[in-house]
Amino acid sequence: MKVIEDDDFLKEGQARAVCTSCGDLKHQPFHRCEACDFDPHGPDLVKATYLSVYRFADDRTAAERYAFELPAIGRSIAAGSPALYDADELARVESWIAASVSAGSKSVIRIVLFSALVLAALAAAWAILGNG
Numbered sequence: 001m002k003v004i005e006d007d008d009f010l011k012e013g014q015a016r017a018v019c020t021s022c023g024d025l026k027h028q029p030f031h032r033c034e035a036c037d038f039d040p041h042g043p044d045l046v047k048a049t050y051l052s053v054y055r056f057a058d059d060r061t062a063a064e065r066y067a068f069e070l071p072a073i074g075r076s077i078a079a080g081s082p083a084l085y086d087a088d089e090l091a092r093v094e095s096w097i098a099a100s101v102s103a104g105s106k107s108v109i110r111i112v113l114f115s116a117l118v119l120a121a122l123a124a125a126w127a128i129l130g131n132g
Contacts, residue, residue, distance in 0.1 A: 015070035017052035020044060023077030025070070029054055046094045050085055055093050 017029040024035035029052035032039040040048035049055055051073060056063035077083055 011067075013071065014067035015074065016067065017048065017054070018070050018074040018077065018083075020047045020051055020077070020083060023074040023079075025074055026052075028052075046090060046097060047083070047085060049097060050090055050093050051083060055089070055096075057096075 015025040017026040017031075018024070019026055019033035019036060019038055020040065021038035022033060022036040024033055026033060029048040030040065030045060038044075051070065053063040053067050053070070056066055073083065
């Protein structure tokens, strides 16, 4: 699966993400909005990801189509209309984010444990060589 790259979905009339608070267009759903300073976390991050091409990370064709829909969604939010979310799709996005965070946490734990092992081995080698 090819991930979404920095220059993907930046054609005329496309957007990558929409601020759920003010409707301004953003580059990433998890970034703070430059227009209103809204910083999505928790349930707001799920909704922010829903209103981005990243919700279709595994389907580039759907992401490409959605990139053309996002500016209109942003204009609607800016005009005062609430964003509409499909409950099943929102639950899918929430599960996807939770799985991604969990996988990331496991990677961090592995890195910390590996680093601890390396430090312990270095300390043991120093103790043996330093006393020898």
